[in-house]
Amino acid sequence: xxxxxERKGKNRMKREPEISLGSIRISLHAVSALASQAALSSYGVxxxxxxxxxxxxxxxxxxxxRQGVDxxxxxxxxxxxxxxxxxxxxxxxxxxxSVAHAVRxxxxxxxxxxxxxxxxxxxxxxxxxxD
Amino acid sequence: xSTFRGCALAIRIDDTHPFGRMPEMTLPSHPKDLPPTTxxxxxxSTIDGKLLKKLVYAGLTWxxxxxxxxxSLNVFPVPDGDTGTNMSLTMQAAxxxxxxxxxxxxxxxxxSIAHGALMGAxxxxxxxxxxxxxxxxxxxxxxxxxxxxxxxxxxxxxxxTAYKGVVRPVEGTILTVASDIATAAEKARCEGxxxxxxxxxxxxxxxxSVQRTPELLPVLHQAGVVDAGGKGLxxxxxGMQRYLEGKPLDKPLMSVPPLSxxxxxxxxxxxxxxxxxxxxxxxxxxxxxxxxxxxxxxxHMGTSIQIGQGDDLYRMHxxxxxxxxxxxxxxxxQLGTVSKVAMENLQEQTSLHHKKPDSSxxxxxxxxxxxxxxxxxxxxxxxxxxxxxxxxxxxxxxGQSMNPSTQEILNAFSELPAEKIIILPNNxxxxxxxxxxxxxxKKQIAVIPSRTIPQGIAAMLAFQNDGELEAVRQAMNKxxxxxxxxxxxxxxxxxxxxxxRVAEGQFIGMxxxxxxTTGNTLEESLMKLLRKMGVENHELxxxxxxxxxTHQSANQLTDxxxxxxxxxxxxxxxxxxxxxxxxxxxx
Numbered sequence: 001x002x003x004x005x006e007r008k009g010k011n012r013m014k015r016e017p018e019i020s021l022g023s024i025r026i027s028l029h030a031v032s033a034l035a036s037q038a039a040l041s042s043y044g045v046x047x048x049x050x051x052x053x054x055x056x057x058x059x060x061x062x063x064x065x066r067q068g069v070d071x072x073x074x075x076x077x078x079x080x081x082x083x084x085x086x087x088x089x090x091x092x093x094x095x096x097x098s099v100a101h102a103v104r105x106x107x108x109x110x111x112x113x114x115x116x117x118x119x120x121x122x123x124x125x126x127x128x129x130x131d
Numbered sequence: 132x133s134t135f136r137g138c139a140l141a142i143r144i145d146d147t148h149p150f151g152r153m154p155e156m157t158l159p160s161h162p163k164d165l166p167p168t169t170x171x172x173x174x175x176s177t178i179d180g181k182l183l184k185k186l187v188y189a190g191l192t193w194x195x196x197x198x199x200x201x202x203s204l205n206v207f208p209v210p211d212g213d214t215g216t217n218m219s220l221t222m223q224a225a226x227x228x229x230x231x232x233x234x235x236x237x238x239x240x241x242x243s244i245a246h247g248a249l250m251g252a253x254x255x256x257x258x259x260x261x262x263x264x265x266x267x268x269x270x271x272x273x274x275x276x277x278x279x280x281x282x283x284x285x286x287x288x289x290x291x292t293a294y295k296g297v298v299r300p301v302e303g304t305i306l307t308v309a310s311d312i313a314t315a316a317e318k319a320r321c322e323g324x325x326x327x328x329x330x331x332x333x334x335x336x337x338x339x340s341v342q343r344t345p346e347l348l349p350v351l352h353q354a355g356v357v358d359a360g361g362k363g364l365x366x367x368x369x370g371m372q373r374y375l376e377g378k379p380l381d382k383p384l385m386s387v388p389p390l391s392x393x394x395x396x397x398x399x400x401x402x403x404x405x406x407x408x409x410x411x412x413x414x415x416x417x418x419x420x421x422x423x424x425x426x427x428x429x430x431h432m433g434t435s436i437q438i439g440q441g442d443d444l445y446r447m448h449x450x451x452x453x454x455x456x457x458x459x460x461x462x463x464x465q466l467g468t469v470s471k472v473a474m475e476n477l478q479e480q481t482s483l484h485h486k487k488p489d490s491s492x493x494x495x496x497x498x499x500x501x502x503x504x505x506x507x508x509x510x511x512x513x514x515x516x517x518x519x520x521x522x523x524x525x526x527x528x529x530g531q532s533m534n535p536s537t538q539e540i541l542n543a544f545s546e547l548p549a550e551k552i553i554i555l556p557n558n559x560x561x562x563x564x565x566x567x568x569x570x571x572x573k574k575q576i577a578v579i580p581s582r583t584i585p586q587g588i589a590a591m592l593a594f595q596n597d598g599e600l601e602a603v604r605q606a607m608n609k610x611x612x613x614x615x616x617x618x619x620x621x622x623x624x625x626x627x628x629x630x631x632r633v634a635e636g637q638f639i640g641m642x643x644x645x646x647x648t649t650g651n652t653l654e655e656s657l658m659k660l661l662r663k664m665g666v667e668n669h670e671l672x673x674x675x676x677x678x679x680x681t682h683q684s685a686n687q688l689t690d691x692x693x694x695x696x697x698x699x700x701x702x703x704x705x706x707x708x709x710x711x712x713x714x715x716x717x718x
Contacts, residue, residue: 043255043297075570087296089265091252098255114563128295129269 026111031078032069038106039068039082044095049083049123077116078107084120088127096120176325177276180240184229186330186371187244191222192380193370194363201366204359214359217254221261222367224251237277241268241285256360259293259305263364266292282329283320286313303348305360311340312368327375334372337365355625408456409475412447416467420445425466432458444470450477496522502596503603504549507587508535508557508565511707514584514675514714521591524549530584531710534560537567544574551575551600553607557587559644577604582644583616584675584706585716615664617642619657619713622649638712653712654688658695664717666696675706675714688713 036048048068070081082103086095100118108115178186194215201215228247234240245268248261266289274281290313293306300306315336319329344358345351351358373380410433422438429436433451449459460472493516498504505523509515510530518526525543529535540561544552552574556565559582569576577600581587593610595603618641622633628646633639640648640660647663650656666672672692676685682705689703706714 040298041301044258046296046298076567087262089249089292090258090262090296091249094252094254094258098258112563114567129265129292 026113028071028073031071031080031107031111031113034110035069035071035080035082035103035107038102039084039099042095042099042102044086044090045084045099046087046126047085049085049121074116077114079117079119080107080115081119081121083123085124085126086122088125089129092122096122177278178237178282178326179276180235180237183237183240183277184232186374187222187229187240188226189374189380190367190370191219191226193373194222194367195219196381197366201359201363204356204362214254214256215363217257218260218360218363218367220253221248221251221257224248225261225264227251236273236275238268238271238273238275241271244268256305256363259296259309259360260364262293262296263289263309266290279320279323279325279329282326283313283316286316286333289313301348303344303346303351304358305364307344307347308337308340308358308361308364311336312364327372330368330371330375334365334368337361337368341365353627407453407477408451409473409477410447410449410451410456410459411471411473412460412463412469413471414445414447414463414467414469416445418467420466428462429459432462493519495519495526496524496596498524498547498549498596500548500550502549503551503553503594503598503600504544504547505553505555505591505594506540506544507555507591508540508561510557510584510709510711511678513705513707515707517588517675517704517706518555518591521588522594522596523555523591529561530558530708534558534564537564537571540565541568541571545572549574552577553594553600553603554578555581555587555590557581557584575600577601579604579607579611581611583618584708584714585614585616585673586611588673588716589614589718613718615643615669615717617660617664617713617715617717618644618711619653619660619715620711653684654691657688657692657713661692661696661715661717664715666699666717669717670699671718672696672699672701673716673718674701674703675708676703677706677708677711677713679709679712 039045039048050067068083070083072079072081080103082099084096084099086092099120103118104115107113198215198219201218202213204214225244225247228250229240229243232240232243241264245261245264248257248264252258252261267285269292270285270288271277271281277285286309290310293309294300297306312333315332316329319332324332341357341361344361345356348358370380425438426436429447429449432455433449435448435450437448439446447459447463451459456474460469463469493512496504496519504525506525506527507518507523508527508529509518510528510533515526524547527535527540527543529539540554544554550573552572554565554568554576556562556578562578562580562582565578569578579587579590581590589610590607593603593606595606620639620641622635622637622639625635626633631646631649633646633649638650638653638656639646640650640656640663642660642663648656648659650659661672674685674689674692676688680688685703685705689701693701708714
């Protein structure tokens, strides 16, 4: 995972509060947790995808949903990669689109940080009912 | 019977509606084999492919007719609803697919619909809608006809397929409505119901389910609306019922908005050529009003028709040509007791209207290299003029609901010869965009965190062209603190915020960005807001009136403020801003 909490400093985003009492530091872990919650509540998403070949071989859908989100900081803006498993039989492009919107909206609203990009990676489909 | 089924909000949109006409969609061509919709279909115990196709077309038509009603069911105060449009477009794609299929086999038709809906699914509700159809199609398989048992099984499968598409299903949405429909279909089957009774039962269940959505989903309750996706599904099914009953599908059922949401001052701004008189009639109908017929009759007489209701009283507003000025009154006299008539000559009124402010004569302050230039975000011509008189060098058009981008702000000052720039965002949502210009230019930038126009103006009073950027920034920041800013606008929907209850169409007053007062008239809410701002303890009140007001009405209100607060100095300027009737400051 690129948003590793051990690498201190680099993976935190600092925000100047409007009233100067101190600074607010937001861990990228917090951002990825929220982003995956937003993705999971979108219709059509049935799980977050595990990263890495070993993990994904053991558990196709991530056990810790934070695993499905990578957060980067590009020029003081957040860039998110969201790895999802979708339900077979839904229109993939529309679902991916609404995932991107939901993630962006939720993150911007909660943290008040600008989101530059949300890249949705459809890592697999779950087939509940083959037609 | 399908009387009007308690929709939370119905807006009548005509050409003269202040917010303009919403984009319209074109319906696919009418299939030739549809019988005229005025002839009721004889009851049949099963549905075959041909009838299913007709029912789907009827559902789509009714959905299209009511899509604006669905769009208006927003959860957020900003008008951004598109659920109705999305569902309509999804079903329209389904129709285009099924129109090619002439099979009499119900299963094959359902598969075509499911395929078309999947390919054309738009938005969340569209995707769920397509999943519902997928479930129905799977359970129908290749059956020729749908009977009660198959109907119940199809809805059960639809429910299951729809719920499988999401990890955490949210109740109080279209999913709940689909689930309640499945339960009702099963119950109706057990009680030995047949078509078309089955469809009616399902429509009833959908209606009740939609009405319950606010109980299940708190955001809906707060916003005072029902779920838009569920309402869409209901309209689709109700279209089928209306078709079976032989009712028309192309005219939306209308509800009457409450009197408080009637804003006749807005209609005044949209006077058409030849519509010389404005007539407002208050009346009590002797029999329940047939709205469809009432509107249709009025449409022959004039334009800008608005109707509001309070208790038993109705209020009708219309613009008519001179020779027809008594017609609406005579017409309403036949319907009941007229309690009040108001008639105004619009030509006279409009000639008194001030012409739109012209921006061509505004002169910005010239700056030279080495000096400091100030750039402000301004929502209106009048405010730009005020800022220009205070010494800004460039302006970025924008404000509430039209936030300029970082690039637009950058463009405003990149050509200026000064290397030191001060930006006044004048809106809390623009501060961030203004800050981001720092990374994109070599110039020295200081952003003054002004959240309102009065703050920006107060800051400009402390502005100087020469000197150190940091010193000027500090002086301007300090000037912001001492000012109280108020804004007065209309509520776009009913809501409860900070313990203040607002109904749609009421005036709301905001103090430093927080909702503090409401009122039914502009004057009432202006006075309330001024009191909240603690005018008595200050010396100067400044009013900037917006584009929705005329010179005349702004002057009248200013005089009333002067009379109410004789100890204070009151100044009034034309701000020309949209949305806000007044922006005011007290210092």
